Amino acid sequence: MVKTKSIFVCQKCGVQSPKWLGKCTTCGEWNTFVEEVVNKKQSTSKLSVQISGNQPLTLENIKTIKNQRISAGINEFNRVLGGGIVPGSLILLGGDPGIGKSTLALQLALGLPERKILYTSGEESLQQIKLRAERLDIINDNCLFLCETSLEHLIAHTEQMQPDLLIIDSIQTVSTETIESSPGSVSQVRECTSAILKFAKRNDIAVILIGHITKEGSLAGPKVLEHMVDTVLQFEGDTNYMYRILRSNKNRFGSTHELGIFEMRSNGLREITNPSEQLISKVNDDVSGTAIAATIEGARPFLIEIQALVSSAAYGTPQRSSTGFDLRRLNMLLAVLEKRAGFKLIQKDVFLNIAGGIKITDPATDLAVICSILSSNLDIAINHKNCFAGEVGLTGEIRAVSRIEQRIAEAEKLGFSKIFIPKLNKGFDTARLKIEVVKASRVDEVFRKIFR
Secondary structure (H helix, E strand, O other): OEEEEEEEEEOOOOOEEOOOOOEOOOOOOEOOEEEEEEEEEOOOOOOOOOOOOOOOOOHHHOOOOOOOOEOOOOHHHHHHHOOOEOOOOEEEEEEOOOOOHHHHHHHHHHOOOOOOEEEEEOOOOHHHHHHHHHHHOOOOOOEEEEEOOEHHHHHHHHHHHOOOEEEEEOHHHOEOOOOOOOOOOHHHHHHHHHHHHHHHHHHOOEEEEEEOEOOOOOEOOOOHHHHHOOEEEEEEOOOOOOEEEEEEEEEOOOOOOOEEEEEEEOOEEEEOOOHHHHHOOOOOOOOOOEEEEEEEEOOEEEEEEEEEEEEEOOOOOOOEEEEOOOHHHHHHHHHHHHHHOOOOOOOEEEEEEEOOOOOOOOHHHHHHHHHHHHHHHHOOOOOOOEEEOOEEOOOOEEEOOOOHHHHHHHHHHOOOOEEEEEOOOOOOOOOOOOOEEEEEOEHHHHHHHHOO
């Protein structure tokens, strides 16, 4: 006998309530509770449990199986995953609408002619997918396409085909008949992902799930969804710029610090193998307010151009604005400049921009940020052959940064003549370098050397 009852589920965090609430008591969001029907089987007798299936084993008795990773055919995608796609793993790919998630997934599917791929879509028709594939100009006879939103039909087709890779676009459009709530609800997303997870692990099929993004920028659905999958990838970028960045927020089979950079073109995404040359302006004229920073994202060093504009405040309250850089850290660096270096910027507007539309969290860019700000304030240009790498502390000291050798090597490869680094960074040979390495312990030392 089946009992039917209704519960109210928060679509933001997944908490359940027996009655409707205007404000969620867990996440604090308003008007997020939706009524869902739950079927509960009534127990008439005690369950008889039999020991069967998997048995507990010691570490010595567990057989080690090295799964051969599936090369994605896209080097930047392989870099972020840690070498390729692991069979039987679940990858959740999220990003803003129109950023290129479906294009990346389709380009990945069509770029593996030696593998059997099943691409299922609940958002686009087969004709729309074909138009997108013709724009990419890639042909793959081993890639099959399916428009399906039913979880039961999707699993049946996958079990019959037994592909090496299953791509679902998107998980919010898939629904199961066992849950009576609408597609995209917390219960549907959780149950569908759980069923796909069990099927993928049992049949050793790699799965890529494309997920939607909420207005706050987080993945839609319950937080438990990110705990269920093996890898969470974030595809981000400004739609006004052509660059796209693929980050790994969670990876059970690799590092979470890797980063892949793409360029969106009319015929799909193009890999950026040398981002330093793309992110630095090719103009050789010295212009005030610009400085080059040597940064590292994951295992990749590259140089970025930091632009600053300092002007007199037109109104009573000066403006502080930053694009691609943490605004709170910018305010901290401005306070250090005023307290430790004696530069009065309290009555001036400060605008900061990271060229290329990317976001940087590396603290080693602090030195380049304050140099670009002072360059704009004094209207004195910094030599375009100079670059910087150093973290600025609250006392005005320049703190040591990690992997300084790779930063110096990247600057030397791109033809820079001088790099400013922290004095505390030691243990490497500067005699064999073709670039001049200038060490400094405080910010005022750097200012005297570049603005003299």
